[in-house]
Amino acid sequence: xxxxxxxxxxxxxxxxxxxxxxxxxxxxxxxxxxxxxxxxxxxxxxxxxxxxxxxxxxxxxxxxxxxxxxxxxxxxxxxxxxxxxxxxxxxxxxxxxxxxxxxxxxxxxxxxxxxxxxxxxxxxxxxxxxxxxxxxxxxxxxxxxxxxxxxxxxxxxxxxxxxxxxxxxxxxxxxxxxxxxxxxxxxxxxxxxxxxxxxxxxxxxxxxxxxxxxxxxxx
Numbered sequence: 001x002x003x004x005x006x007x008x009x010x011x012x013x014x015x016x017x018x019x020x021x022x023x024x025x026x027x028x029x030x031x032x033x034x035x036x037x038x039x040x041x042x043x044x045x046x047x048x049x050x051x052x053x054x055x056x057x058x059x060x061x062x063x064x065x066x067x068x069x070x071x072x073x074x075x076x077x078x079x080x081x082x083x084x085x086x087x088x089x090x091x092x093x094x095x096x097x098x099x100x101x102x103x104x105x106x107x108x109x110x111x112x113x114x115x116x117x118x119x120x121x122x123x124x125x126x127x128x129x130x131x132x133x134x135x136x137x138x139x140x141x142x143x144x145x146x147x148x149x150x151x152x153x154x155x156x157x158x159x160x161x162x163x164x165x166x167x168x169x170x171x172x173x174x175x176x177x178x179x180x181x182x183x184x185x186x187x188x189x190x191x192x193x194x195x196x197x198x199x200x201x202x203x204x205x206x207x208x209x210x211x212x213x214x215x216x217x218x219x
Contacts, residue, residue, distance in 0.1 A: 038200045045165065046158030050176040054089045055149040057178075058140055060133060060156040060164065061096020061106030069113055071184045072157065073106065077113050079180035080155045084119060088153055088178075092119060093143060095127040095136035105129075107136075133160070134167055134206075141171045150174050157183045159195045163203050 059080045063070040069077055080092055092114060096106025105128035114124050125143050130136030151174040154164045158179040168175035185192050 035200065038203060039196065042159060042162045042196055042199055042203075045162035045177060046179060048161070049178050051083055051086075051088050051153055051178040052176065053087070054151040054153045054176060055147075056091040056093055056144060056151075057083055057089045057153045057155060058093045058137070058168075059095060059110055060136060060154070060160065061094065061110060061130070063099070064096075064101070064104055064106050064109040066101070067104045067109055067112075069109055073110065074113070075180045075183040076155050076157070077110055078182065079178065081114060081117055081119065083153060083155070083178060084114075084123070091123055091125065091147075091149070093125045093127060093140045095130050095140055097129050097131050097135075099131075133164060137164070137167050137171055141173070151176065153178050155180065157185050157195070159185075159192060159199050163199055163206060166203070166206060 057080050059076050062073045062076070064073055077094070080094075083089070084092055094107045094110030094114065096110070098105045105126070107126040107128040107130070111124045111126035115121050125140075127136055127139045127143055130139050150172075152168060153176045154161065154168060155178055156164060158181075161177040161179050165175045165177055180186075185195060
């Protein structure tokens with residue numbers, strides 16, 4: 001039985017170690033590249049305001065407290081209200097299910113808020129079942145079926161725009177982003193950065209799963 005010379009064994013180990021180090025560096029660099037691309041994508045979409053005449057405005061829901069919109073939800077609703085008053089679209093869809101509160105839905109609270117601020121009841125539709133961004137947009141699409149709605153203006157926080165536009169396109173809409181600039185999240189860089197990191201993960205999951213296969217977790 002032939003034995004491997006110590007020098008040859010050392011060379012073999014060294015070659016494998018060099019290969020592993022090279023692969024590790026490649027993985028790290030690839031990961032950094034993907035992160036950089038995603039951060040850039042989220043940032044660019046967050047800075048755009050594409051509001052122009054459309055068929056409907058869709059407001060993504062978030063927390064409500066005992067029938068009243070949270071500060072973040074109120075910022076989104078106020079922005080949608082301003083767009084409506086500018087004549088951007090004749091119809092607003094508020095979205096969001098009940099979450100932990102069985103009495104009130106995010107979509108219903110949003111609808112009531114807009115009506116209380118002068119939007120005619122016939123100009124607001126509430127989607128009240130969505131437990132995620134995808135579900136909310138999917139349900140909104142069902143509400144709009146038969147209304148000849150194609151171009152929609154999406155209203156949410158800036159960090160949310162990139163993923164929402166991907167989803168809306170998959171549902172057959174022509175999405176325009178119009179993020180609120182008055183959300184409390186935007187006033188806290190650390191908090192906003194946390195949400196950007198979450199969105200990065202959400203986009204990766206969404207792109208690899210696709211709406212045809214899985215429903216992404218709640219925003």
